[in-house]
Amino acid sequence: MAAGKGCAARALELSAPARDLACGVAAIDAGADSVYIGARAFGARLAAGNPTEEIRRLADYAHRFHARVYAALNTVLYDAELDAARELIHELYAAGADALIVQDMGILEMDLPPIPLFASTQADIRDGRKARFLEEVGFSRVILARELTLDEIREIRARTAVELECFIAGALCAGVSGQCRFSLAVCGRSANRGECAQPCRGRYSVEDAGGRILERDRHPLSLRDLDLVPRLLDLVQAGVTAFKIEGRLKDAAYVSNMTAYCRRALDAVIGSVPGLARASDGEVSLSFEPDPERTFSRGRTGYCIEGRPEDAVFPLTPKSIGKPVGTVAAVRKDHFILRGGASLNNGDGICLFDRRGALRGTFVTRARGERIYPRDPRIFCAGAALYRNRDRGFLAALSRTPPTRRIPVRVVFRETRAGFSAVATDPRGVAARVEAAAEKVPARSIAKAAAAIQAHFSKLGGTPYAASAVDAALSRPLLLKASFLNAMRRELVARLDEARSPARPGKARAIVPNRVPYPGEERDHRLNVSNRLARRFYARHGAVVVADALELSGVPAGTTVLTARACVRKRLGLCPRRGGEGPPSAAPLFLADARRRHRLEFDCDRCEMRVVFQG
Known part of the structure; x- marks a missing residue:
C-alpha cells in the first residue's frame, strides 16, 4: 500500500521457514517476503x-x-570450527544469501563479507538494553524472545532503532531460547548446537518434596502452538516489522498452509493502515482455504x-491433534457414529x-x-x-494445486x-522495452490482429509474471507471425528480469568493531x-x-537448565499470588520420570519457573 505524500512506506515482512529448497519455493509461492533456511552446517536445526x-x-x-x-548459522561454535564457519559465510554471501542469522558473537570478530547479520532468538533478546547493544555492535535486526509481552516489545522499540522480528506462529520452546540446557543435561544433546532432543515435550509426574504425586504421567512443560496472527496490528503498532513462522523441520504442505494463512492476515493489516507496504512483489493465487x-x-x-x-x-x-470434527455419539462393533x-x-x-486422558489414533x-x-x-x-490430525483431502488439494505467485505487468504493444x-x-514502475524490425503484411481484421498480440503476450507461464493488461492498439490491421510475437515476448521477459x-x-553492511x-550482568556460562x-x-x-559454555564442560548438578514463563504451580492451582494453597509439603516441587527428578x-x-538439574 502506498504511503502518504512525502513519506516512505513502512515495509512489513513475512518470514517463512524452509527445511530444504522445495519448502523454500513453497513458502515464496505462498506469499513469503523472506525465507530462512539452514546452511549445510552450524544451524540450530541439525x-x-x-x-x-x-x-x-x-x-x-x-x-x-x-x-x-x-541463512541460519545460529549455533555456538567451537575453536576447531571457526575457519570452516568463516569460509561457509563467504560461500553463502557469494550464493546470494541476503543475511545471516547468528547466535555466536565470535562471528563478529571474523573477516566477513558485507552481509547483514541478524541476532537469532538464541541470542536471548528480552530487553531494550540487550537489543540496543546488539544494534551498536553491528546487527541489522534482532529476533525477539518468544516470551515477551506486548509492553516489553514496546520498551525494546523505544530504546533502539534496529529492525525487530518476532515469531507469530508455530511451535514454542518451554524455556528461553539460548538459555535452555535441558536437552544437554539429560541427553547430552545441546539445543545451542542444533541437537535438541526436546525433553520439555516428555512425560513426567509432578511431585512434592515428600513424593506425593500432584499430577501423574502428563506433559507439564509441553506448550501449545503459538498463534499471534490475531494480534498482528498490535505488533505492528508496537514497532515490529518482520513476522516469523516457526517450522524448519516441517514439510511443504505445512509451510504453504501457514504462509498463506499469515499472508492473508498481514495483507489485511497492510490494507487497513496508511503508510504500510509489503516487502516483496507478486500476487498469490490459492485453491484452498x-x-x-x-x-x-x-x-x-x-x-x-x-x-x-x-x-x-x-x-x-x-x-498434533489437528482440528476438532465432532463428537463420538455411539460406538458399534466395526464403526462409530459421528455428530458435529x-x-x-x-x-x-x-x-x-x-x-x-491418553491420546489414541487411527x-x-x-x-x-x-x-x-x-x-x-x-x-x-x-x-x-x-479430532482430524491428517486431512487427506486438504493435503491432496495442496499437492495437486499448490499456491502460485505472479507479478502483474502491463504490456503496451505498438x-x-x-x-x-x-x-x-x-x-513498482520498473519497465523494460524491446523493439524488433519486421515486414508489415496487411491483414483483414484489426480486431483479430490485436487479439493475436494479446494472446501471445499473455502467455507468461514459466515466468514470475502475469499480464494484467495487454494494450495492442494498432492503427491498421497487420499480420504478425506467432514465432515473431513469441520471440519478442521472451526477450521482453528477459529484459524485465534484468x-x-x-x-x-x-x-x-560491514561490521566495524x-x-x-556489554550491558548484562552475566559473565558465566549464560553468555554461551x-x-x-x-x-x-x-x-x-x-x-x-x-x-x-556448558557444551565444553558438561552440566553440573544444581544448574538451572530451563527458565519458563508457563508455571506448573500456577496451572495446578498452587500459586501463592493467586490464593493457591497446597499441603505443607507442596513446595518445592519436582518433575519426575523413570530416570530422574x-x-x-x-x-x-x-x-518465572526454573527447572534445576539434580544430576
Whole structure:
C-alpha cells in the first residue's frame, strides 16, 4: 500500500521457514517476503542443513520477487570450527544469501563479507538494553524472545532503532531460547548446537518434596502452538516489522498452509493502515482455504503477549491433534457414529483422548455419512471429542494445486517505423522495452490482429509474471507471425528480469568493531562462550568471561537448565499470588520420570519457573 505524500512506506515482512529448497519455493509461492533456511552446517536445526548450491537456487528464485533468503548459522561454535564457519559465510554471501542469522558473537570478530547479520532468538533478546547493544555492535535486526509481552516489545522499540522480528506462529520452546540446557543435561544433546532432543515435550509426574504425586504421567512443560496472527496490528503498532513462522523441520504442505494463512492476515493489516507496504512483489493465487489446524496443530495460544500465559500448556500430549470434527455419539462393533457436522474421508487420520486422558489414533477406512469405519474401532468411547490430525483431502488439494505467485505487468504493444515495440511495466514502475524490425503484411481484421498480440503476450507461464493488461492498439490491421510475437515476448521477459534485478532492495553492511560496553550482568556460562573469538568479543566490550559454555564442560548438578514463563504451580492451582494453597509439603516441587527428578524453583516476583538439574 502506498504511503502518504512525502513519506516512505513502512515495509512489513513475512518470514517463512524452509527445511530444504522445495519448502523454500513453497513458502515464496505462498506469499513469503523472506525465507530462512539452514546452511549445510552450524544451524540450530541439525536435521535441516542444506548445501550452498541449494541456497543459491532458492535465492535466485526468491530474488525474482524481491523476496529475501536468510541463512541460519545460529549455533555456538567451537575453536576447531571457526575457519570452516568463516569460509561457509563467504560461500553463502557469494550464493546470494541476503543475511545471516547468528547466535555466536565470535562471528563478529571474523573477516566477513558485507552481509547483514541478524541476532537469532538464541541470542536471548528480552530487553531494550540487550537489543540496543546488539544494534551498536553491528546487527541489522534482532529476533525477539518468544516470551515477551506486548509492553516489553514496546520498551525494546523505544530504546533502539534496529529492525525487530518476532515469531507469530508455530511451535514454542518451554524455556528461553539460548538459555535452555535441558536437552544437554539429560541427553547430552545441546539445543545451542542444533541437537535438541526436546525433553520439555516428555512425560513426567509432578511431585512434592515428600513424593506425593500432584499430577501423574502428563506433559507439564509441553506448550501449545503459538498463534499471534490475531494480534498482528498490535505488533505492528508496537514497532515490529518482520513476522516469523516457526517450522524448519516441517514439510511443504505445512509451510504453504501457514504462509498463506499469515499472508492473508498481514495483507489485511497492510490494507487497513496508511503508510504500510509489503516487502516483496507478486500476487498469490490459492485453491484452498488456509487453516492452521489442518496441517499440524497442538492447539493455539497467544502465550505471553498479554502477560503471563494462562492457556499455554497442553499437558495431555505433545503431538498434533489437528482440528476438532465432532463428537463420538455411539460406538458399534466395526464403526462409530459421528455428530458435529464435519464429513470425514477415507484415509483421514483421526484421534481422541480416551477415558484415562491418553491420546489414541487411527485411520478412517470407510465413511458413510455419520457412520465412520476406523481401522481400529476398539479405541473409541461414546462422548469423546474427535479430532482430524491428517486431512487427506486438504493435503491432496495442496499437492495437486499448490499456491502460485505472479507479478502483474502491463504490456503496451505498438507499431514503430521499422517494426514493432513492446514495453512491460511492473507495479513498482520498473519497465523494460524491446523493439524488433519486421515486414508489415496487411491483414483483414484489426480486431483479430490485436487479439493475436494479446494472446501471445499473455502467455507468461514459466515466468514470475502475469499480464494484467495487454494494450495492442494498432492503427491498421497487420499480420504478425506467432514465432515473431513469441520471440519478442521472451526477450521482453528477459529484459524485465534484468531491469528488476538492480531494483531489488539491498542491505549490505560491514561490521566495524567497537568498544560499546556489554550491558548484562552475566559473565558465566549464560553468555554461551565456546570459542576464543567470542571470548575476545566480550572482553573488548568489557565483559571478562569467567566460565565457558556448558557444551565444553558438561552440566553440573544444581544448574538451572530451563527458565519458563508457563508455571506448573500456577496451572495446578498452587500459586501463592493467586490464593493457591497446597499441603505443607507442596513446595518445592519436582518433575519426575523413570530416570530422574528435576527440582522446580519459582521466582514469583518475575513470575518465572526454573527447572534445576539434580544430576
